[in-house]
Amino acid sequence: MFSSSLTLEQYQSTATETDRTRGTKPISFLLLGLFGEAGTLMDEVKKKQRDSGSYVGYAESVVEELGDVLWYLAVVASRLELALSAIALPSTQAGSSFATPNEKLRFADLQQQAHLPLNAPALNFENTLLRLVSSIGALAKAQDDQSGPDRETWGQLLSNIFQNLVLAATEAGATLEEAARKNLVKIFDRWPKERTFPPLFDEGYVPEETIPRRLEVDVYERIINEGSPTEKRYVLQRCNGILIGDRVTDNIIEHDDYRFHDAFHYAYAAVLGWSPVLRALFRLKRKSNPNLDEGQDGARAILIEEGVSTFIFAYAKQLHFFEGQREGELSFTLLKRVREFVAGYEVEQRPLWLWEKAILEGYSAFRFLKSHRSGRLMLDLEDRSMLIEPLPSSGSSTAANNPAAT
Numbered sequence: 001m002f003s004s005s006l007t008l009e010q011y012q013s014t015a016t017e018t019d020r021t022r023g024t025k026p027i028s029f030l031l032l033g034l035f036g037e038a039g040t041l042m043d044e045v046k047k048k049q050r051d052s053g054s055y056v057g058y059a060e061s062v063v064e065e066l067g068d069v070l071w072y073l074a075v076v077a078s079r080l081e082l083a084l085s086a087i088a089l090p091s092t093q094a095g096s097s098f099a100t101p102n103e104k105l106r107f108a109d110l111q112q113q114a115h116l117p118l119n120a121p122a123l124n125f126e127n128t129l130l131r132l133v134s135s136i137g138a139l140a141k142a143q144d145d146q147s148g149p150d151r152e153t154w155g156q157l158l159s160n161i162f163q164n165l166v167l168a169a170t171e172a173g174a175t176l177e178e179a180a181r182k183n184l185v186k187i188f189d190r191w192p193k194e195r196t197f198p199p200l201f202d203e204g205y206v207p208e209e210t211i212p213r214r215l216e217v218d219v220y221e222r223i224i225n226e227g228s229p230t231e232k233r234y235v236l237q238r239c240n241g242i243l244i245g246d247r248v249t250d251n252i253i254e255h256d257d258y259r260f261h262d263a264f265h266y267a268y269a270a271v272l273g274w275s276p277v278l279r280a281l282f283r284l285k286r287k288s289n290p291n292l293d294e295g296q297d298g299a300r301a302i303l304i305e306e307g308v309s310t311f312i313f314a315y316a317k318q319l320h321f322f323e324g325q326r327e328g329e330l331s332f333t334l335l336k337r338v339r340e341f342v343a344g345y346e347v348e349q350r351p352l353w354l355w356e357k358a359i360l361e362g363y364s365a366f367r368f369l370k371s372h373r374s375g376r377l378m379l380d381l382e383d384r385s386m387l388i389e390p391l392p393s394s395g396s397s398t399a400a401n402n403p404a405a406t
Contacts, residue, residue, distance in 0.1 A: 005106045008085035011180045015071050016078040018187045020328070027079050031140050034072040034161075038133050041065035041168075045126060063174050067183030069132075069165060070176060073158065076139075080154050087159040088166075098155030107177035110166050125171040132164040190332060190352045197354070197384050200273040201296075201346055202286060209286045211269055211278065213381045215239070218391055219260065220374035222247075235259040245281050256317065260369040263377065263388075264309045267362030270379040270386040272354060274347040276301035296346050308341050312359060321370070322363045330356045354384070361386045 021029060044065060048058045074084050085102040088110060139157045142149045149157070169176045202210045218238040225231050233255075234247040248259045262277075269275035276297050279285050285297040295301070315334055316322055322330070335352040338359075342348050365388040369375050375388045 005108050006177050006180055007103065007106050008088055009083070009101045009103050009105070011070075011107070011184070012074045012078060012084040014184055015074040015187075017193075018071075018184075018191060019075045019078070020191065027076065028143065030072055030076050030079065031136075031143060034069065034076060034136055035133070035140065037065055037068040037072055038129070038136055041069060042129050042133065045129060059174075062172050063179050063182060064186070066165070066169050066172070066174060066176065067179035067186070070180055071183050071187070073161060073165065077158055080151075080158075082151070082155055082158060084162075087155055088162050089159075098151060098159075107175065107180055111170050111175055111177075125168065128164060128168045128171055132161065132168055135160040135164050190335065190356075191328060192351065192353055195353060198273075198350065200381060202273070202284075205286055206288065209284055209288060211273070211275070211282075211284055211381060212379075215266075215270075215377075215379040215381075217244075217266060217377045217379070218374070219262065219369060219377060220391065221259070233259070235262070237262065239282075257366075257370045258313060260366055261309055261313065263365040263369060264312070264359075264362040265305065266377050266379055267358050267365065267386045268305065268347075270381055271358035271361060271384045272347055272350050273381060273384075274350070275305060277305050301345055304342060304345060308338060311341060312338065316363060321367050322360060323367060325360060327353070327356055327360060330359065357384070364388070 041062065044058060044061045077084050077087060082098045083101040085105040086098045086100055088105065089102070135157070139161060142153065142157055166176060169179065200211075216239070219235060220238075221233060221235050223231065223233050232249075234249045236247060237244050245262070248262065250256060250258045252258065265275050265277040269278045279297050280302055286292040312334070315331075319325070332352075335355055338355055339348060339352065365375065365377060365386060368388045372390060374391045376391050378387045378389065380386070
């Protein structure tokens with residue numbers, strides 16, 4: 001994003017652009033976030049101490065949380081019309097100078113220590129984190145005062161937080177520049193300035209190994225012995241008039257309509273350009289490339305995709321299957337867990353915003369199927385979208401439940 005050494009002004013300007021709370025949330029909301037991220041940083045230290053031999057990803061988590069604290073600090077400073085590059089200097093005294101950016105001040109100027117891998121929390125680091133949280137508490141207390149602090153006081157309080165953050169990063173063997181860069185990458189992975197679709201994974205392959213760029217699939221429910229103790233419900237699919245796949249049931253004691261979950265796989269295919277399940281279903285594995293055939297389209301990849309679908313479904317059930325959720329609102333934590341789930345597979349490359357689009361479009365179709373018991377899925381891989389519409393009357397769920405229909 002920034003090829004040369006990153007300046008504090010560059011970071012603050014970019015971070016402020018990504019503040020989605022502007023105009024909707026008060027500064028107290030940002031202070032909660034600042035507290036929360038500092039607390040998460042402390043929690044990482046606690047978990048490393050408790051599970052020192054089994055806790056993985058500690059160093060990466062510390063850098064990520066340092067970046068999150070820095071983001072909130074930069075955005076709070078912007079709300080108060082204070083320059084991050086000014087509050088970064090402990091020698092600053094005059095309140096007006098806090099608003100004057102030092103355009104040349106780089107993150108590299110704040111730390112003279114080379115990056116060292118952090119394997120375990122040191123005692124100094126723990127104490128510094130406690131001081132960091134305490135300095136944030138002082139800021140929150142000042143904000144609670146009815147009169148509110150003046151600019152100089154705001155600047156000094158933020159400067160104290162910044163000094164503790166720099167010291168914490170140094171004691172952690174990390175650099176704030178690394179934390180800042182990774183923070184911006186993470187934010188734009190989730191909320192990009194411009195949404196550009198990445199190339200499809202099977203571009204350039206022969207048609208027999210390519211997911212059709214446009215595809216229509218009819219999904220409907222069949223009921224056997226309706227109303228009787230032996231009632232059985234399962235879902236069938238048709239494409240070009242041909243039955244595809246197996247009959248799908250919920251595979252759970254308390255029915256939850258998971259039998260319509262293939263909508264998720266079709267959404268992954270349409271939006272992400274990825275679905276080992278669909279490739280197996282339509283016999284579209286990339287056989288010409290043995291490594292991809294086995295490593296990306298094989299049985300283990302299919303299990304991973306099914307696992308992702310099941311994992312998200314358990315979460316979605318608690319949120320009315322994401323009804324009313326718009327793009328940009330899906331849980332950041334959920335999306336991160338999904339990416340961790342698919343680590344090592346090609347779809348790991350897909351940005352989080354695209355994963356969100358795939359999930360929401362899949363659940364939009366699922367809710368339709370849950371309500372209407374049938375529908376026609378329309379995939380458009382060029383537009384990276386999937387829509388659903390009612391089946392024509394001749395292919396409705398009522399007709400589908402008639403044995404003569406199949």
